[in-house]
Amino acid sequence: MRIVKKILKFLAWFLGILLLLLLIFCVYVWKVSDVKPPAVQDRAVEALQRTQLDSTAYVLGNNWLRKSRYGLYEMYVSGGPFERGVINGKLSRELIVSQEIAFTHQIRKMIPSEGYLKFLKYVVGFMNRGLPEHVTDEYKLEIYGESLAASDSFKWIGSNYARQLNYHAAHDIGHALQNLMLVGCTSFGAWDTKTESGAMILGRNFDFWVGDEFAEHKIVSFVNPTTGHKFAYITWGGFVGVVSGMNDQGLTVTINAARSRIPFDAATPVSLVAREILQYAGNIKEAVAIAHKREMFVSESFLVGSAADHRSALIEKTPDTLAVYDPAADHIECTNHYQSDLLGAQKLNQEQMQGSASVYRYQRLQELLQQQYPLNPAKVAAILRDRKGLHDADIGNGNEKAVNQFIAHHSVIFMPDSLRMWVSTAPWQMGTYVCYDLRKVFAMQGLGTDHEVADTSLNIPPDPFLQTDEYARFLLFRKAKMNWMDKVKVGSGAFVSNNPEYYDAYRLEGDYQASLGNADRAVQYYKMALTKEIATVGERLAIEEKIRKINKAKAGK
The missing domain is CATH 3.60.60.10 (Penicillin V Acylase; Chain A)
Structure with a gap:
């Protein structure tokens, strides 16, 4: 029983010190965040x-x-x-x-x-x-x-x-x-x-x-x-x-x-x-x-x-x-x-x-x-x-x-x-x-x-x-992309049909299909994205990871 009390007392002190340090840190951050303007001689x-x-x-x-x-x-x-x-x-x-x-x-x-x-x-x-x-x-x-x-x-x-x-x-x-x-x-x-x-x-x-x-x-x-x-x-x-x-x-x-x-x-x-x-x-x-x-x-x-x-x-x-x-x-x-x-x-x-x-x-x-x-x-x-x-x-x-x-x-x-x-x-x-x-x-x-x-x-x-019509279609693609980013409803095909050579159009369409539960169609679009000119290695890896996750989920059923 004494050991339990000592442990609890130690934990109380430890938590008290931790909270004090956290409070001091918060006060410090607040103070350094408060930037003072420079002095002006003539206003x-x-x-x-x-x-x-x-x-x-x-x-x-x-x-x-x-x-x-x-x-x-x-x-x-x-x-x-x-x-x-x-x-x-x-x-x-x-x-x-x-x-x-x-x-x-x-x-x-x-x-x-x-x-x-x-x-x-x-x-x-x-x-x-x-x-x-x-x-x-x-x-x-x-x-x-x-x-x-x-x-x-x-x-x-x-x-x-x-x-x-x-x-x-x-x-x-x-x-x-x-x-x-x-x-x-x-x-x-x-x-x-x-x-x-x-x-x-x-x-x-x-x-x-x-x-x-x-x-x-x-x-x-x-x-x-x-x-x-x-x-x-x-x-x-x-x-x-x-x-x-x-x-x-x-x-x-x-x-x-x-x-x-x-x-x-x-x-x-x-x-x-x-x-x-x-x-x-x-x-x-x-x-x-x-x-x-x-x-x-x-x-x-x-x-x-x-x-x-x-x-x-x-x-x-x-x-x-x-x-x-x-x-x-x-x-x-x-x-x-x-x-x-x-x-x-x-x-x-x-x-x-x-x-x-x-x-x-x-x-x-x-x-x-x-x-x-x-x-x-x-x-x-x-x-x-x-x-x-x-x-x-x-x-x-x-x-x-x-x-x-x-x-x-x-x-x-x-x-x-x-x-x-x-x-x-x-x-x-x-x-x-x-x-x-x-x-x-x-x-x-x-x-x-x-x-x-x-x-x-x-x-x-x-x-x-x-x-050109191509520019008009690009604006439609971009509007659909902005809507998707803002969680506004978009229609199927709004991405790929308006920018068919852009890898991200297929990535976006894949994300859209995945959100509807259409796993197979999502994978198809992701794979199409991989055939296009992808901007960065990180984006290619991210698309490949999406495919892996879907396939893993299907295999686990």
Whole structure:
């Protein structure tokens, strides 16, 4: 009896200590999740108010926001860090709110549990506990300024400032934790003999999808900071990081995700490293120096084009290593794996090359470039819009192995020597590519009237594919897929009949038949999927596992 009492007493003490430690940990997580905004010396800019020119244009001093007839929002912002942020917020507050609604709507669809969402709030806060230490004071002030325009409706996630700061690391967190490859992009550059004029030209697809709503309100932002270079980049409401941009020195930067380890602490978000490069680098050497001094917690490739150097290079960076890949040629290509001698043999990179769609897409990109040399903007657009597989094989519309995966948030073409860039319009990269001349935009003294600021005479027209029956059927397939993902009823044959060469159409049809209890038909569709061009090894293994499970269940009856 004494032994039992001692054991119970020990267990009581043990559980008490465990609960105390858990309480201390929870308090710690709550405290580190509560990010404090930076101190601001002069808040006079907060008193300024925007003036409405018409239903789609606002001005605030020399700063402005307008919606073009092509559906792109265009914004010009100038001044110091906090001033830029506040002006950004005042001009684009509706876009900031709608963007957060779109983002959180998709998150709620992915994670419908309120309790789990609250739990994840603190998990993300804990993972990002060191984030402010890795963001420069300039960018913290700018993010704080624009966060003042954010909606209080989302305080269940965190304070306005904490949310906006953390959103800049959202890509990094998601990509690193699950290697979701939400940013599985394609980019390339050419110059000298590989272009019609000898001038440098670069193209990129930013294949980033967090729901269709997220890509509805793209912003082409022109920034005139008090320090550094003037620059333009493609963004969305509330986001001051850079994924695709060019500065007034003719330096461009785009990012391509690589396979990463699971992080244990925060570091500088990739988009803010790219932003710093764009704002403060005038050539490749300066870009490398900036990338080298910033610690990151995911792996990424930065394709940097430089008018000053008349060439492009890849800055390949992991949390602990940096390498520069220079092809020593007049062209360069990048998908989602490293190419340098230093990082190419890395274990994670080899796994990425063997298991993902990256190498196949890289080979297809090279094939397309060989067909199109010498390049001009229209030819670059044709490459970025290409839907086929190697040797022009029909691999289905939406396949990750294609350059055009029909998920692009935006697509962009740069000509650094002339400071021109072409930005795609909906749908995906298939609509008009609108041309902007940075020299002309930055020479504007405010927006006196609401007028087009793009150089529309140089626009690239929409892809004729949009007028075809095949495109109409792809939209039907995609609608059925979205409905299926949202647990909305779909009809039999909605997948395969509308996208017959796409392996995922058969996988989806197999899942649909399995949900109805039609095991034999499900297996037939899964086996058909295996005969098509499957994007990744993981997806092939997942389909094979579905077949094994069904066969095992049938054998057990």
